[in-house]
Amino acid sequence: MKRIVYREWQLAPQRYWGLLAILAAVAGLGGLAFAYMEHEGHWVTGMTNHVVWGTPHIFAVFLIVAASGALNVASIASVFGKTLYKPLARLSGLLAVALLMGGLLVLVLDLGRPERLIVAMTHYNFRSIFAWNIFLYTGFMVIVIGYLWTMAERKGNVYTKQVGFVAFVWRLLLTTGTGSIFGFLVARQAYDTAVLAPLFIAMSFAFGLAIFMLVVMFAYTQDGRPLGNALLLRLRNLLAVFVGGVLLILLAYLLTKLYGARHYDLVSFYLLSGGSYTLAFWLGWILIGSLAPLGIFAHPVLGQDRTWLAAAAGMVIVGGFAAMYVLIIGGQAFPMPLFPGQTVVESGFLDGQVAPYAPSIPEVLLGLGGVAVALLITAVGVRVLQFLPESLDDRVVDPHLAAAAEPA
C-alpha cells in the first residue's frame, strides 16, 4: 500500500469562505433562536407540559447518536485492522467530535436554565443516566481528540490501536447511555425497554456513516480529489447492513410491545392511528429512510452511481430524523397508562388524550444551528489541519489493487 499523503482541503478561497458564511449564518440564526427562547421562556416553542422534549431534542439526539456512528470508519481501521478504511480514519474522528459538539450545544441551549450549566457540572446524582452521559460525552471528546493525535503524530502512531479500542468501547457505551435515557423511563409505554439501547447503537452506525459518506463525497468532489469506487462501495455495503440492522431491532421492539395485550394500543398508535407519527414512521423511517436506500444500494446500476448513492445516504438521514420524531415526540404524545381498563372521560390535564405538538420556528432554527456548528467545525478542521488524504483512488486505498500495481 502506498504511503498516504494528507493535505488540507484545497477548496478555492471564495467558495470556501462562501461555505463558511452560509454555515455561520445558519449557526447565527440558531443563536438568535436560542436568545429568543431564553429571553421569552419556552412558551414561544411548541413544547408543553405534555410534550416536554421537542424539536431541539430530535436534533440533539440525532447528532449525538450520529457522532458515535461517524467514528465507524476509524474504529474499523484501528480496531479491526482494515487498511482500506485507514486513510479516512482521521476525518472519521473529526466528524465524530464535531457532531457531538453540535448535538450537545443544542441540548444545552434548550435547557430551561442554560446559565446553570455549571450546576450540572458541580452537582451530580449518579442514579441519573443523564449524569452518566455528561461523563460519557465529555469523555468521548477527550478520547477521540487523543485518538486523532495518535493518528496524526508519528510518535503517537504506536498507540493508535489501543486508543482506538478505548474509543470503540466508549462510543458503544455512549450510545447505550443515550438509548437508556429513554429505555430507563418506566413511566411511558413507548420507552421502558432495554431494546432501545441496541436500537440506538444500530441507528448510530447507520446515521453516522450516512453523514460521513456525504461529507467525504462533498469534500472530494468540491476539491477535485480522486475518490475511487473501492472505498465508496464498501461504505455503501456497510451502510446497507446498518440500515438493515436498525430495521431488525425495530422489529424486535415492535414485536416485544405487541406481544403483551397492554401495549396493543401503543403499537397501533405508531403503525395505524397516530396521524403524523404514523406518517413519519411509514413514509419517513421505513420507506424513505430504509427501504428506498436499500433498494438503491442493491440496484445493479443505481447502486454504482455517485449521485444515487449520495441521495440514498441523504435518505437515511431523513429517515433518521423521522425515527427521532416518532420515538421522541410520538413516545411522549401517546397518553400514559394511568388507569388501565378505564377511559378518561374528562380531565383538566389532557389525561388519556394524545398530546398535541407542533414544532415552532425557533426550535427548528436552534436544531439547524447545531447541525451548522457541527459542519462548521468539520469545514474549519479539514481546511487548517491535514485530515483528508490527497487521493482516495482505488490504487491508493485498496491493498489488493495497490499490491497488483506495484512493479514485481
Added chain:
Amino acid sequence: MTEARDTIDRNRRAFLGAAAGLAVAPGVLLHTVAGAAPRSAPVTSDVRWGLLIDTAKCADGCTACVTACDEENGLNLQVKPEGQSEAKWAQQRSVWIRKAKLQDNQTGRITNLPLMCQHCERPPCVDVCPTGASFKRADGIVMVDRHTCIGCRYCMMACPYKARSFIHEKVTAQLTRAPRGKGCVESCNLCVHRRDNGQESTACVDACAREGHQAILFGDLKDPASHISQMLTAIASRQIREDLALNTGVRYSNI
C-alpha cells in the same frame, strides 16, 4: 439603718427583676414560637406525610381542590403571555392538581378523582434528575430545589403521573411561600410551607372539607394513631400504577 437598707434592697431587687424579665422575655417568647414552628429544626423521617382520597366522596364537577391549590401556591398568578392561544396556554401553565373523571370500560362505572404528585417513596423523578434538584425530603415530600434545577425536564419525562409542570413563561408575580422561576420545574409539595410552619392539613384538603365532601384526608402515614393511618387500615385502598412498586404517599379508595 439596717431596716432602711433592706427596704431599699427590696425595691432594687424588684426593679432588677422586672428589668431582667423585660430583657429575657422576648427571647423566651421567640424560643417558644420556634418550638411550635420548627423552621430551624431539620425535617425528620419520623413522619411521612400522605393523602388518602376517597373517590366515592369526590364530587363530579367540583374543582374546589384545584382552585384552592391555585390560590395557596400562587398558580392563579400565572399570566398568559401576550399572543399565546388559550388552548396552548392551557397546556403550558403550571398545574399541580387536576381533576379526572374515569369510566370503567367493562361496567361503565364513573369515578372522579383529583390527581397530583403521588409523593413516591422511590420517586422516578428523583432517580433521573442529573443535579439532584428533584429530591425527597425526610418526611416523604417530593419536591424541586429551584436553585439547582437546570430545566432539563427529564423528571417530567420520568414521572408516571405527569404531575410536574415546567414554567414556560416569565414570572411576574409569585408568593413568598411558593417561589416560582422561569425555566424550572415544579409540582405539588403537599403545601410544604404549612408543614414548615407547623400548620395542619393542605389547601386541597381544607377546600374539600369546606365543600362538605371530605374526600381528601391528610396526615402522617407513619403514625399508627393518625386518622389517615386508621382509615388506611380500616378500608381498602389502591395506588395509581401499583405495577411500578413506587409505594406512593397518596392513596385512593373506591377506585
